[in-house]
Amino acid sequence: MKKKINNFSQKITKESNLPAAHAMLYATGLKELDFCKAQIGIVSNWYEGNPCNMHLYKLSEKIKSSVITKDLVGFQFSTIGVSDGITMGTSGMRYSLPSRELIADSIETVVDSHHYDGVIAIPGCDKNIPGVMIALLRLNRPSIIVYGGSISSGNYNGKKLDIISSFEALGKKNTFQISENEYKNIVKNSCPGPGACGGMYTANTMASALETMGMMLPYSSSSPSTSENKKIECKEVSKHIKNLLKKNIKPKDIVTKNSIKNGVKLAMCLGGSTNLVLHFLAIAKSANIDFSLKEFQKISNQVPLIGNLKPSGLFLMEDIHKYIGGMPVIIKYLLNEGILYGDCLTVTGKTLYENMKNIPNITFNQKIIHSLDKPIKKNSHIRILYGNLAPEGAIAKITGKEGTIFRGKARVFNSEKEANSAIINNEVLPGVVIVIRYVGPIGGPGMPEMLKPTSYIMGSGLGKKVALITDGRFSGGSHGFVVGHITPEAQSGGLISLVQNDDFIKIDTENNIITLEVKNEEIQKRRRIWIPPLLKVKKGYLYKYAKTVSSASEGCITD
Incomplete structure (x- = not known):
């Protein structure tokens, strides 16, 4: 007998005493056969006013098209975001961290009230990622996160630029290190298109950590926003969400104390953002896992800093994609060296170890990732x-x-x-x-x-x-x-x-x-x-x- 995967949506679609609900679902374009299908909420943090988020609706559309091919119903909706880069240094920045709670609350509200059977979330900017993760843990139904991807680097006079280049350019201009014209050109060329800020800043830190934790498909964190890999991921994700529905694998099956440790260890090894601490404290609380500040210090003493990545290093996430081969190559290296736990479950339905079996081994003929025996710093930068x-x-x-x-x-x-x-x-x-x-x-x-x-x-x-x-x-x-x-x-x-x-x-x-x-x-x-x-x-x-x-x-x- 075929196992039901529409455990939540059937509370609306199969209830004969909800004619108004059925009428409205017909109005959305559903046919009678669709009332037997599992419904997937496809939520993006899309809005036009931020490069980190402005392409997410297109990714959401690709995902919906793919979901339909798997005999599932996909309903797109959006939640909010705040651009840290645009609001930085203004009164608007006060809303950045609080937006995390609004994101979580709004996703919980839509998915729980409309009885969706699963969720595919597509975050971009910093607070988007922990916001959707907190919501998925509260809801605890089959879910996958598809990261919007990192921005390409800018260029001026042959020098790579990113968002921090524009901030630091003001200090250089005011100390007469560069001219007004150079300053303006750096600002104009720092952000060439869509995607989250390019270094190991908060968005890429959280994406890398959540991929290692098992809530994203392999390569999601390092595939650039406009890459062919990101399009392929959007196509492939429907197969995996259906598998999660069939096996009834939920976020709380994936997010465990050991998988949280995996995410934190990877982020610390790569020189990740201090916001990692705030967000993982909140994620652990949402998963009902005891994880305090003392755990971060313990991990900080255990793992070295090996990522030569901005802001303190030289390279960007696009370099991990282009020269390393993607985040799974780094994850496999840390797994083989005993830093990470390999038996943690992931959204592929397989363990982290199983996901990494056929990933190429890292080579050290590059300057982006150092070896564990020759680290940049013998313990983590986060203290x-x-x-x-x-x-x-x-x-x-x-x-x-x-x-x-x-x-x-x-x-x-x-x-x-x-x-x-x-x-x-x-x-x-x-x-x-x-x-x-x-x-x-x-x-x-x-x-x-x-x-x-x-x-x-x-x-x-x-x-x-x-x-x-x-x-x-x-x-x-x-x-x-x-x-x-x-x-x-x-x-x-x-x-x-x-x-x-x-x-x-x-x-x-x-x-x-x-x-x-x-x-x-x-x-x-x-x-x-x-x-x-x-x-x-x-x-x-x-x-x-x-x-x-x-x-x-x-x-x-x-x-």
């Missing part, structure tokens, strides 16, 4: 710091290029705007620890990314001469001696709220300690006169977010 400034934890991104220990006098700013102004006007001197506070999940609200100040620092040539700490977070494109996610945040009365100009701060990423060098009596004196500032918003989504969001050390979740 979890504790100390009086961050008793609940903070996240540092340290490749070692800027050193591993920094001690300096604090230069305090109560907003990113103030800090940007001081850096761009050359008012920040070498030896300083820049402190940007009241930009956490509640204080921001929304925990905006600090890519502008870090890019200005690097562009101004201060990368090895200053440090930056914040209760906000960093873009995957940030690099330098930076520490974010300081908890408790300033708005909640964390010690960062009591730092004053010229206080000494020491950041020790060898021993994972961050310390405000001020006597306890002085700290208590300051605390007695500290008054918590009013929330910056009093209504709307950001107000609701500020009232419900957890701390950065818990993943900034709202459920």
Whole structure:
């Protein structure tokens, strides 16, 4: 007897007392025979206003065409996104991290209310990927993620460009390293078309991690947005979603503690974004898996940094595709070396080990991926710091290029705007620890990314001469001696709220300690006169977010 795969949709299509529902389904174009078929929700984060997302509807159309050939019903719908690159350094960036929750809520709402049997999700920009992953775990029905793919590199005067080139160009222009004309040409040529930002920034970090975790088909994370491989993937995905339906393999069968470790290990080996920590804390919570900050530190001590990838390295995701052969080649290498668990289930219905059996072995006649015995850094660039400034934890991104220990006098700013102004006007001197506070999940609200100040620092040539700490977070494109996610945040009365100009701060990423060098009596004196500032918003989504969001050390979740 043929096994039913329309377990959810039949609650509408087979119920004789739902004539209005049936009438509306006929209106969508369904025929009577279609009422026996499984229904797949095909959700993309498509919108025209962002290169990371502007091509996703076309991918969604290709996927729907393929789904129909497998005797399934496909219903396309869209959810939101926020362009980090466009909103960076503006008040709009406050919506970036909160958009993750809206994405998850909206997908859960459509799929659960319409009783779709499975989901194919097509994310692009940074928060899209964890947003859809959280939703798929909540729904826990057969699902696959198809990554929109990375952007091609830009070019100016024979030099490869990407989005970070444009940010850092402003710092170079303002320190007279380049002309106004060069600056404009870099900006015009940094982003040549569709796809997510090209380095190992947050989108590519999360895509690489989720492919390793088993929620994407092999090659999904590294196939460029406009490549033939991406078109083939869109055609092939229907075969795999039907297989998942037949075998009733669900996200919680795939997302386990070991598969999460696989994703985190791969991302750390490649120099991934610090946002990895926030998002995997939230993903683990959605999967009901105990995974805390301490797990990240444990992994960080176990795996080396081997990816020579931007922002701290030289290469882009397109180079992994072109010169390495795709992400599975790297995954296979780490699997063969005992870094990854091979017995984890994936969306192919096979284990990670089975998926990798026929993948070519890596060769090291290239400079993109180093061998484990000759790493860029013997342990990961992501460090979890504790100390009086961050008793609940903070996240540092340290490749070692800027050193591993920094001690300096604090230069305090109560907003990113103030800090940007001081850096761009050359008012920040070498030896300083820049402190940007009241930009956490509640204080921001929304925990905006600090890519502008870090890019200005690097562009101004201060990368090895200053440090930056914040209760906000960093873009995957940030690099330098930076520490974010300081908890408790300033708005909640964390010690960062009591730092004053010229206080000494020491950041020790060898021993994972961050310390405000001020006597306890002085700290208590300051605390007695500290008054918590009013929330910056009093209504709307950001107000609701500020009232419900957890701390950065818990993943900034709202459920």
